[in-house]
Amino acid sequence: MGFSKLKIPRICEHCSKPFEAKTVTTRFCNISCANKAGKERKKSEKEQKEKETLLKKYSNKIAEVQTREFISVAEAKVMYGISKDTLHRLIKRGIITSFNLSKRLTRVRRSDLDAMFTEVKVPHQREKVREGKEFEVESCYTLSEVSQKYNANPSTVSSVIRKNNIPKKKIGSFVYVPKKQIDEIFDNK
Template identity: 60%
Template structure:
């Protein structure tokens, strides 16, 4: 008795038609479908790669625009996510100062736009995040923060959540790194 007699009903992963497979690992009804699927996978991978490189390019572009005090209208579109029409209207109404250096060479002050709009946020750099220090001497409990900074525990919890401060729960205590808390409450 050989495996050739074994017939397993399956659905082809490419054409989605039922077929009888000779082994449990067979995924396609024919060589044709198998090859087609291989090509499809390659195309998907290529698309993904292109999207990724486009994203990287736009991150680089945004970082570059952010270093300049004057930017073009289309750069303002990228940086602030607002339409060209909006920017042109603001210029026309004198809401933002603009310099016209010629056809298609209008430059607007980035600072003026920043005062009106929030710029697109770049993904944070990875190295900025250091590991939180949860050693007992370096931590406050919520009660301790509350007492030290005269804030009720609800406020303290809100501040922690809003600032995404890491916490560690041990039993019924929540430990919070001292340096993170001191930094925030010092500025209040």
């Protein structure tokens, strides 16, 4: 029977040694390699499972964090991939609101971070462009510029803006208002 003499050259999947396989489905050179390979597969399956459990735990954590308005610096680091130094810089510049529970426990406002990062990610381009034009720095005053130009004290400026529903936008530590609308109102006073 020519059939039984068939030998298939193979490389053992465990020890990488060449051997002659008796059937097309043989993957290991001997029983010991087959056993070791089986054990390793079980081990890696277990590791994979542990990884998945961790991931699940982690995603639950993120879901929980997303319901809170204030999050820790460490959480912000994980969620937004932002470094601690960058975060502290943004806090210092007034772009992100924060408060300290204690000297070492800073909490930051999640919606500030959302606003910063969604601006890049979310494709609401049409609205953004329109809003962007309105608030281009050249076509805006800061509140103190309004005070100076119209010789009005800051509280008057604020109340006029409020009463007239003038849109304003905070960028960093400055609040911007559209020149056109401000001029229309103050020129008539």
